[in-house]
Amino acid sequence: MKIKAAVLSAPKTSFNLETIELDTELRSEEILVKIVATGLCHTDLAIRDSQIPFELPAILGHEGSGIVEKIGSNVTKVKIGDHVILAPASCGKCSYCKSGHQSYCINFMPLNFGGKRTDGSCPYHNHSGKEVSAFFFGQSSFATYSLASENNVVKVQDDVELEILGPLGCGIQTGAGTVLNVLQPSAGESIVVSGVGPVGLAAIMAAKAAGCSTIIAVDVHDNRLELAKELGATHVINSLNVVVSDEINNTIHPGGVHYAVDTTGRNAVITQAVGSLRYMGKCVVLAVAPTPNIEIDNAVFTMGRSIQYVVEGDSVPDIFIPQLITLYKKGLFPFDKLIKFYEFDQINQAIEDSEKGITLKAILRMPK
Ligand SMILES: [Zn+2]
Ligand SMILES: [Zn+2]
Structure with a gap:
């Protein structure tokens, strides 16, 4: 079938909308999804800028939401017409998946960065018959249709606007899952979140939902800090003006906070975050393309403090994403406040606005 896709042909260039031929002869576990909308995430841009290798030309996009169009012969999880979002691909068979x-x-x-099926075949071709890499995060959702598989399709409630849900599959679950699945704060505990883009704001909303009583947002943009307050931050710090760890240890939460979440990947910021922890406090690092060497001032890293790198909020998407939607419906996780919609052919504008910080979470709507 012919689909429309935003194709990246060379590093650090714009995306072009092209007609692509997609072979819809499905493998037994594959699912064809008609994409309704897709979020734009920092990792798409990390590929564009060659920070992560991915063979070009390629169809990127990994926060897709849509409707099941066709299923392979062994698929039992969903049926045609189900509302789904697409999560990162996983094998379902290894010890990590099994646990x-x-x-x-x-x-x-x-599975997520290979560009093809694991048997080496590629069902996506451009007008001149050349293979186009896809299966980015098991989906390549910058397209009107996506070939996903049973392991990374998450059935979602159909009483929620499907167009807003895609980012729950990556950026939002990364921030929220880090708090709710990994740190698991008890009510009344304290947390600092450094860098309040979409991932950091998701962490703040989750911290509020978990009952944290001190939630500190750190950023260099006052407009983001304002939104952080609206979404649950009890304190905000513009790190251009003060030394974050001093401000926290001396004034906001003497003795330090229980948890820190860093979304920036910058050494100076991580050192401040770890330096804001109480004894035995834990810092989680989330940046996709962090500084090549994490260097932390040893003086702040004593007394049982720890640091961990977390991927995708360590969530089981089939369980966690419906939970986030339930929280959203109850008004406890208002992630829709981060969203700005663009039409699919405005993808390059959406990227420009996101990079300028005008837009927090861009969602591209597919043509109806
Ligand atoms: Zn696995
Ligand atoms: Zn992402």
Whole structure:
């Protein structure tokens, strides 16, 4: 079938809308999804800028939501017409998957960054018959249709606007899952979140939902800090003006906070975050393209403090994403406040606005 896709042909260039031929002769576990909308995430841009290798030309996009159009012969999880969102791909068979940690699937790299099926075949071709890499995060949702598989399709409630849900599959679950699945704060505990883009704001909303009583947002943009307050931050710090760890340890939460979440990947910021922890406090690092060497001032890293790198919020998407939607419906996780819609052919504008910080979470709507 012919589909429309935003194709990246060379590093650090714009995306072009092209007609692509998609072979819809499905493998037994595959699912064809008619994409309704897709979020734009920082990792798409990390590929564009060659920070993560991915063979070009390619169809990127990995926060897709849509409707099941066709299913392979062995698919039992969903039926045609179901509302779904697409999560990162995982094998479902390795020890990480089997123990509920598919974000660390042993086959994560080939399944999400391989560009083809694992048997080497490629069902996406451009007008001149050349193969186009796809299956980005098991989906390549910058397209009107996506070939996903039973392992990364998440059935969602159909009483919620499907167009807003795609980012729950990556950026939003990363921030929220880090708090709710990994840190698991008790009510009344304290947390600092450094960098309040979409991932950091999701962490703040989750911290509020979990009952944290001190939630500190750190950023260099006052407009983002204002939104952080609206979404649950009890304190905000513009780190251009003060030393974050001093402000926290001396004034906001003497003795330090229980948890820190860093979304920036910058050494100076991570050192401040770890330096804001109480004894035995834990810092989680989330940046996709962090500084090559994390260096932390040893003086702040004593007394049982720890640091961990978390992928995709360490969530089981089939369980966690419906939970986030339930929280959203109850008004406890208002992630829709981060969203700005663009039409699919405005993809390059959406990227420009996101990079300028005008837009927090861009969602591209597919033509009806
Ligand atoms: Zn696996
Ligand atoms: Zn992402």
